[in-house]
Amino acid sequence: MGKGDKKSKKGKLKKGSYGNTRPHKPTKHKGLAEAQAKEAAK
Numbered sequence: 001m002g003k004g005d006k007k008s009k010k011g012k013l014k015k016g017s018y019g020n021t022r023p024h025k026p027t028k029h030k031g032l033a034e035a036q037a038k039e040a041a042k
Contacts, residue, residue, distance in 0.1 A: 005011040012022040 001008050001010075003010050003014045006015060006017070007019075007021065009021045012019060018024050
């Protein structure tokens with residue numbers, strides 16, 4: 001689990017690849033805040 005491991009985040013950083021452990025963009029849960037605002041409005 002180091003720089004030589006292709007499945008770890010460090011290994012993907014070293015190799016320059018992307019995958020489940022290193023996605024292209026961090027995901028944000030936008031829908032959750034909107035749902036809570038609608039609940040509060042009721």
